[in-house]
Amino acid sequence: MTSEFFFGHLNYWLFIILMMTGLYIVVAKGNLVKKIVGLNIFQTSVFMFYISIGNVTGGTAPIFPLDMKIDPDVIYSNPLPHVLILTAIVVGVATTALGLALIVRIREEFGTIEEDALLELEHEIARKVSDQHGEAMGGRHSGD
Amino acid sequence: MRHHLILRVVTKLLVGTIILFGLYVQFHGDFSPGGGFQAGVIIAVAFILYGVVFSLDQVQRVFPPWLVHKLVALGLLLYAGTGLFSFMRGFRYLDYAAFDPHHPSHGQHYGILLVEAGVGITVTGVMVAIYYAFAARTPVISDEEW
Amino acid sequence: MVLTALAVVRMRSLFAVVMLSGIFTLLSALLFVTMDAVDVAFTEAAVGAGITTVLMLGTLALTSRHERPTARSPLIPLFVVFVTGAALIYGTMDMPNFGDPTAPAQTHVGADYIARTPEEIDLPNMVTAVLASYRGYDTLGEVAVVFTAGIGVLLLISGLRRRRRKDEDNEGSA
Missing domain, CATH: 1.10.287.3510 (Helix Hairpins)
Incomplete structure (x- = not known):
């Protein structure tokens, strides 16, 4: 060099x-x-x-x-x-x-x-959404 | 910042000078450093300075938002229209020889002038529009906080 | 300039970070002047030190003024950065020396533009000639990008306010 x-x-x-x-x-x-x-x-x-x-x-x-x-x-x-x-x-x-x-x-x-706080919020929202859908699905299943 | 006397007086002196300088940069850009992009930014800075030192309402009275939004589109249309014009005259798109077929270099001068004007108008419009959009939401901050 | 950039990494006060980035831009404008790019330096000084700083301060006023320390370890980003940097430096080994007149970048279209501008365009400022005439399509595209970005900002920030006000009106009347 x-x-x-x-x-x-x-x-x-x-x-x-x-x-x-x-x-x-x-x-x-x-x-x-x-x-x-x-x-x-x-x-x-x-x-x-x-x-x-x-x-x-x-x-x-x-x-x-x-x-x-x-x-x-x-x-x-x-x-x-x-x-x-x-x-x-x-x-x-x-x-x-x-x-x-x-x-x-x-x-x-x-x-x-802040990215970290945003990610946490996002997880929380995702959890809530999946909870709701889970209940909905569960309700239908129990109706069967 | 309404109560800063020095800032207000100096701003009043400067705004005109900055706009004048911006126009010089715009139209002298063919011969010296400068052109539509720089001129657009400089002229926008003049309005932004006025808005920062006085208030948003006052600058919007001089340069209302609807006019800014029209300018944004007008610049781009001027640029594209220049191209269409040469298209109509039987030349290639954006071939400035169409403006003066006997002296192609003169045609180039006209074409560059028009195109740079289009660039300058759009850049001024976009920068001022972005500033208006941000400033319209800014909560009023007392000077002590900064 | 490297010092300014490193200071930006360390600083927690976002106000100071924005000011430092303004200083960084001004320094880079000086560097452009020494590298004969007066037009570029002009733009950089006007845009970087003027508009960007004002916009960033506007954002800070709307958000927060301090950065929260992150809990994550900086090891993985550092590793990524070093690997990328090493790859790029390895890539420069084959490049011509700084300012070499026989470099490939100088010998093709660049030289052609310099040679043809006096006859075809007859304007002293080659940068303007290339910008508006030889590369007119490029510039048209760039203006369209600026236009689109401006529309995007307007849609994101100012359009929504109107909708919200309408929502509140609906709620009030309901």
Whole structure:
């Protein structure tokens, strides 16, 4: 492993560490708002990964001079990842808003935004439902 | 936050400037960083700032919810309509050369301007609509609590 | 940035978490500027630091402001995270160096867009040219997604209030 290889790949590794931090928050934390924050961190590190792929050493931002006198020696960064990520950011905030709206509704319906408490509630509801159905079934059987 | 005098005065000064900057970003986006997405967000931020510092009622008097909801759809229709227009003129869908068949690059300028306007309108509308939806439910919190 | 992210993991106060995520976004916007992506940095700063923070604070006001500690052990998530991370890092071994001009990503459509924009579109900002013209379909789709998400939020939050009020009216009249 040469030092050139190491420093050439260090940025990817840092983004992966960030990505995994976000993933850890999503998987391990029970609070739904925190999960959304973790998802955002994950998302942002994927964006950075894309942009770093489009970067060119010695390049500049992909904007021509205003008078369109283009100097062929100037190297521009790849505009394609920029476009993809630009739209992804705005879509990302819209989906984040959707997730937050879901959280607000969950809180109104169940009074909590902790995953554990929600799971307990869900089990309770399932138990109640099965109790009711069990009685109904039992009643029919006894009628036979 | 009605009793914070400094915030209110500064907001009044800023809101206009932010909207102006948003329009600059929108229409100068062809020449410098910017475009419909950024402009939409910036203009929405101006309304959100106004709503946060003053009150939801006041911002909704300036920018009523029915108008916001119409704008959301209008932007997307403008974008899709641009495509249909070039379709009607016998070009491919979203081929902006249809706007000026003799100078394809001029046609591109018009097409990009229209499409970016569509993007900006939709993004502004969606962001403001989401803010209205959240703010309409927020219980009134006294400033000491924050 | 890694420090900010780790702080988010540890913090229990959700208010602080939201503020830290705003700082995280601003830092990432700076990073985008250094990687020549000015348009992206612009968007990230406006969206991440502005809209997302406001929305998250709005949600906190509607829900709770503190996180309850979980009883579950963090071992299994840690294991999952490490395995995934190792697999991804193994995947980067074959990638070209950072900023390599001969990387596959630079040599195909990217270079083509840069070469053709001056003649065909004649606009200085290549990002806008690619966004609105060469990739017009993509952007149309993205706008449709934003539109759908907005409608979804409206349906989830504001539509229901009206229904509930109607329900209460019915109850009152009944």
